Amino acid sequence: xxxxxxxQLLAPLSGVLMALDQVPDPVFAGRVIGDGLCIDPTSSTLxxxxxxxxxxxxxxGHAVTVTSxxxxxxxxxxxxxxxxxxxxxxTPRVEAGQRVEAGQALIxxxxxxxxxxxxxxxxxxxxxxxxxxxxxxxxxxxxQSGQPVLSVGSAGTASVxxxxxxxxALFSPPISLPNPNGLHARPAAVFAQAxxxxxxxxxxxxxxxxxxAKSLVAIMALQTGPGDSVxxxxxxxxxxxxxxxxxxxxxEGCGENVxxxxxxxxxxxxxxxxxxxxxxxxxxxxxxxxxxPTLTVNEFGAEPAVExxxxxxxxxxxxMALQHLCDTAxxxxxxxxxxxxxxxxxxxxxxxxxxxxxxxGKSAAFAWNTSTEATAAMFRSLGSALLAERAADLVxxxxxxxxxxLGVREQTLVLPDDAILIADQLTPSQTAGLNTDKxxxxxxxxxxxxxxxxxxARACGLPAICAMPVQMLALxxxxxxxxxxxxxxxxxxxNAESIDQLRARHERQRxxxxxxxxxxxxxxxxxxxxHIEVTANVASxxxxxQAMDLGAGGVGLLRSEFLYLDRHQAPSHDEQVSTYSAxxxxxxxxxxxxxxxxxxxGDKPLAYVPMDAExxxxxxxxxxxxxxxxxQLLREQLRAVLACCQLTRLHIMLPMVTxxxxxxxxxxxxEQEAQALGLAEMPKLGVMIEVPAAALMADxxxxxxxxxxxxxxxxxxxxxxxxxxxPRLASQADSYHPAVLRLIATTVQAAHAHGKWVGVCGAMASxxxxxxxxxxxxxxxxxxxxxxxxxxxxxxxxxxxSECQTIARxxxxxxxxxxxxxxxxxxxxxxxxxxxxxxx
Numbered sequence: 030x031x032x033x034x035x036x037q038l039l040a041p042l043s044g045v046l047m048a049l050d051q052v053p054d055p056v057f058a059g060r061v062i063g064d065g066l067c068i069d070p071t072s073s074t075l076x077x078x079x080x081x082x083x084x085x086x087x088x089x090g091h092a093v094t095v096t097s098x099x100x101x102x103x104x105x106x107x108x109x110x111x112x113x114x115x116x117x118x119x120t121p122r123v124e125a126g127q128r129v130e131a132g133q134a135l136i137x138x139x140x141x142x143x144x145x146x147x148x149x150x151x152x153x154x155x156x157x158x159x160x161x162x163x164x165x166x167x168x169x170x171x172x173q174s175g176q177p178v179l180s181v182g183s184a185g186t187a188s189v190x191x192x193x194x195x196x197x198a199l200f201s202p203p204i205s206l207p208n209p210n211g212l213h214a215r216p217a218a219v220f221a222q223a224x225x226x227x228x229x230x231x232x233x234x235x236x237x238x239x240x241x242a243k244s245l246v247a248i249m250a251l252q253t254g255p256g257d258s259v260x261x262x263x264x265x266x267x268x269x270x271x272x273x274x275x276x277x278x279x280x281e282g283c284g285e286n287v288x289x290x291x292x293x294x295x296x297x298x299x300x301x302x303x304x305x306x307x308x309x310x311x312x313x314x315x316x317x318x319x320x321x322p323t324l325t326v327n328e329f330g331a332e333p334a335v336e337x338x339x340x341x342x343x344x345x346x347x348x349m350a351l352q353h354l355c356d357t358a359x360x361x362x363x364x365x366x367x368x369x370x371x372x373x374x375x376x377x378x379x380x381x382x383x384x385x386x387x388x389x390g391k392s393a394a395f396a397w398n399t400s401t402e403a404t405a406a407m408f409r410s411l412g413s414a415l416l417a418e419r420a421a422d423l424v425x426x427x428x429x430x431x432x433x434x435l436g437v438r439e440q441t442l443v444l445p446d447d448a449i450l451i452a453d454q455l456t457p458s459q460t461a462g463l464n465t466d467k468x469x470x471x472x473x474x475x476x477x478x479x480x481x482x483x484x485x486a487r488a489c490g491l492p493a494i495c496a497m498p499v500q501m502l503a504l505x506x507x508x509x510x511x512x513x514x515x516x517x518x519x520x521x522x523x524n525a526e527s528i529d530q531l532r533a534r535h536e537r538q539r540x541x542x543x544x545x546x547x548x549x550x551x552x553x554x555x556x557x558x559x560h561i562e563v564t565a566n567v568a569s570x571x572x573x574x575q576a577m578d579l580g581a582g583g584v585g586l587l588r589s590e591f592l593y594l595d596r597h598q599a600p601s602h603d604e605q606v607s608t609y610s611a612x613x614x615x616x617x618x619x620x621x622x623x624x625x626x627x628x629x630x631g632d633k634p635l636a637y638v639p640m641d642a643e644x645x646x647x648x649x650x651x652x653x654x655x656x657x658x659x660x661q662l663l664r665e666q667l668r669a670v671l672a673c674c675q676l677t678r679l680h681i682m683l684p685m686v687t688x689x690x691x692x693x694x695x696x697x698x699x700e701q702e703a704q705a706l707g708l709a710e711m712p713k714l715g716v717m718i719e720v721p722a723a724a725l726m727a728d729x730x731x732x733x734x735x736x737x738x739x740x741x742x743x744x745x746x747x748x749x750x751x752x753x754x755x756p757r758l759a760s761q762a763d764s765y766h767p768a769v770l771r772l773i774a775t776t777v778q779a780a781h782a783h784g785k786w787v788g789v790c791g792a793m794a795s796x797x798x799x800x801x802x803x804x805x806x807x808x809x810x811x812x813x814x815x816x817x818x819x820x821x822x823x824x825x826x827x828x829x830x831s832e833c834q835t836i837a838r839x840x841x842x843x844x845x846x847x848x849x850x851x852x853x854x855x856x857x858x859x860x861x862x863x864x865x866x867x868x869x
Contacts, residue, residue: 114143
């Protein structure tokens with residue numbers, strides 16, 4: 030198609046022009062990729078030089094191509110060797126296939142970061158489709174973003190219908206790309222230039238996609254990565270010569286310096302593999318790979334009556350095995366997981382699906398497997414972290430029954446001493462059955478920090494890491510590794526110094542733990558006399574009793590939904606009254622019992638409360654929103670909770686509140702139910718601060734509540750717009766981010782201005798590192814995980830409130846969670862040094 034004579038290209042950013050010949054890169058300077066201009070930028074947003082479609086944007090965010098309606102293709106490449114930054118410093122604002130206007134922002138970039146970490150910040154704008162152009166600004170001087178800089182003219186060639194290539198297409202063997210960053214601009218240009226020397230029609234293939242091998246943009250759009258398998262196809266008179274040349278070029282890296290292959294049977298791995306902490310702690314041991322056997326399932330079976338009987342027998346046997354796991358569980362949390370598995374086993378919809386397939390002539394094994402896999406797939410597709418976890422539980426239950434149907438008995442795993450288990454995924458059943466005399470910890474590719482497997486690991490005291498890179502599955506059995514779950518790291522073949530440090534740390538932790546338990550019942554007062562209430566997060570009577578035995582100053586969060594989940598009908602009034610009253614008696618009349626009203630819906634649906642499917646459950650009908658839409662549900666709960674008013678210092682807390690109207694409606698219901706029961710005194714009423722809206726409106730809420738409790742988990746995910754269970758974002762969804770800390774500070778300031786107290790019941794309160802920060806921000810109560818009560822109380826006793834206030838002021842002005850953690854780490858080390866001096 031002919032190009033209009035006066036198609037003008039705008040400067041994509043502001044800066045200083047440089048002649049292309051002077052760019053310190055032979056591929057760019059030699060115009061191998063294309064001709065154009067170079068700018069040393071003074072602005073930090075790359076904008077579109079023309080209107081068109083984003084035909085390619087590299088996954089690393091450092092390069093983008095825009096194609097006009099006339100076919101002009103313009104590549105913009107920010108910096109030199111910036112592909113090595115793997116996306117750090119770049120924030121794309123468009124995506125491939127999107128239409129853009131001239132001057133529209135394409136990519137934001139951190140110029141300071143790139144200048145420090147890349148070879149150069151010089152930015153190229155190249156016409157890669159080959160049209161001639163004239164410069165409107167010369168080769169030196171200043172340009173402003175949006176200023177016309179090039180005028181693209183017509184190539185002046187007549188349109189020619191290409192001839193159909195002769196002969197059959199030839200294909201190369203698969204080639205594994207040696208390039209550390211795949212075929213980005215430089216190697217892609219070298220490959221395209223080489224392909225243009227042949228008359229044959231040539232394509233580059235990756236998976237199901239293919240690209241014109243003579244088009245730089247098409248090759249880049251394949252988004253290849255290191256180790257990707259590609260093939261070259263060629264059709265025409267010189268097809269064989271093209272394949273020979275191009276396959277050799279790909280294998281050699283297309284002009285890039287690539288690692289020389291080492292003859293080894295095992296893949297090369299970095300010394301440290303990183304994931305997300307699922308259960309804290311550290312251990313030194315040897316790798317044991319856990320690989321599930323492949324089960325062969327025949328589709329067709331015997332008569333339907335025979336297959337139905339087989340399924341019934343397997344379900345009964347599986348239920349008995351789960352009941353045994355419940356009976357022998359070491360704690361309430363573990364038992365509840367296997368009770369939930371029993372509920373799944375009895376789910377009528379699963380059984381109905383399986384029986385329908387059996388009636389069609391399918392085997393019991395095929396029918397059951399199809400039913401459970403289809404339901405698990407549906408759970409995963411709904412975008413809910415909780416339902417994805419339920420899918421993992423369903424797969425575990427499904428495999429338990431399937432093995433019984435196939436006559437596959439669980440093999441006892443023969444483990445060496447000091448085993449560190451490595452697996453794609455562990456099931457709750459496998460985790461519960463681990464021999465902790467042999468197993469010191471585990472690392473998995475799948476799973477999440479809130480999964481049932483993670484809960485079981487914490488209950489067993491096993492350090493564990495999830496969301497690990499898949500390359501971990503290539504580790505050889507017997508490889509010595511240091512699993513540091515606190516850092517989310519698996520160190521391969523650690524040196525003697527690392528091993529000595531680990532052993533010294535374990536000894537210090539052992540001594541400290543003994544000291545903390547011995548002083549668990551002492552008050553949590555800072556060195557300068559400030560009392561801090563340390564309470565417990567609980568979800569059962571047994572957890573409450575354990576918490577009080579460990580010195581808890583009450584219950585700061587009773588997760589009342591434990592009464593409602595994993596059942597087919599709501600708990601009766603009597604059951605609720607009995608449970609709340611027993612917990613209240615355990616807490617006693619001199620301590621607070623903070624009952625959070627039902628926090629379900631959205632990501633935690635109830636089987637007996639019909640709800641529409643939601644595309645984003647975390648932003649949907651949950652918490653107080655659901656309860657106000659189904660007011661009878663809330664009224665029944667309030668009535669039951671109020672029955673234990675005389676047994677303890679009762680506090681009622683509303684979850685997911687964002688508006689004053691929600692608080693007023695809930696308070697009105699509470700007062701009406703209290704009046705109906707003839708109560709002379711109302712319990713305290715508070716709200717959870719879980720969303721930025723509540724924190725920012727805390728000054729308006731404070732006059733109408735008795736207290737606030739901050740849920741740092743949800744507050745973090747909603748403030749940073751990051752799913753805290755996302756395997757690739759979990760490490761960034763960090764409650765130490767200054768934005769989250771500022772919201773905590775805002776909440777405390779508003780509460781104290783009205784004489785109200787503030788607690789923190791999120792996971793942050795259970796972290797030693799966060800204690801001085803939270804105290805310094807003015808938090809009055811820390812509600813923590815039950816086993817950590819002695820440790821958090823001990824930490825409080827080591828602190829000086831005025832010093833905490835100083836460090837809190839300092840970190841509020843920092844830029845990132847990493848900087849905050851480092852500042853707190855240094856502060857913690859200083860406190861430890863002071864403590865040792867005082868003790869000696």
